[in-house]
Amino acid sequence: MLSRVRADLHVHTCLSPCAELEMSPRKIVAEAVRKGIGLLAITDHNSAANVTAVMQAAIGSPVEVVAGMEVCSEEEVHVLALFDSQEKALDLQSLVYGHLAGRNDPDTFGLQVIANEQDEVISLEERLLTGAASLSVGRIVEEIHARDGIVIASHVDRESYSVISQLGFIPAGLEFDALELTRHCSTTEARSRFSSCRGAVLVRNSDAHALAAVGTNVTEYLMECASHHELRKALNGEDGRKVLTEV
Secondary structure, eight states: OOEEEEEEEEEOOTTSTTSOTTOOHHHHHHHHHHTTOSEEEEOOBTOOTTHHHHHHHTTTSSOEEEEEEEEEOTTOOEEEEEESSHHHHHHHHHHHHTTOOSBOOHHHHOOOEEEOTTSOEEEEOOBOTTSOOSSOHHHHHHHHHHTTOEEEEOOTTSSSSSHHHHHSSOOTTOOOSEEEEOTTSOHHHHHHHOGGGTTSOEEEOOOBSSGGGTTSSOEEEEESSSSHHHHHHHHHTOTTOEEOOOO
């Protein structure tokens, strides 16, 4: 039986240097439950090191957690990568880590905290996660799909760090499964302003960096259950699954 699932597929943890330290695994899950989120993706900048902790923190809750990350390409395009297992997310992380340069300066960029499911600090990540990987956006999309991942272009209506702001358009052959809009841009406006949006699947996510933002800009999907597999079907419009909310 198909039912509505509220999803927020772009949430950062305390591992992302621009996120608040309150974004710990247990607190994120509790906030998602409070906001009625059924499907939640953890998408830290250039890393998946906190994914497993959030998954474990969600055990026994009504929230299904998708393993993900937000990769920054050499063109400074942000791309969401969503996987059906933390192993695949960590495999992409290994590739990205091999193409990241620099060390984090906590005083400048903030702490990058790796936590466990009890919200205890395990370590501090020293790589500069806020930087750009020396990988083209095309290569990143290919690598995500090679791992059976879902690829969503982050906040395409933003004036920075989006595929449209950085490249001016979405090149032919760059196969995104969906394009993400911020809360500042309506679907009608996006389809009018950006030719790339006119035939695309458009979704909304919070891009939460603080607890209060979790679940504030979401998409509802018609699915059999909250899962990566069902999400893919909904984005493709398969077997009655579909994206429901377009505002």
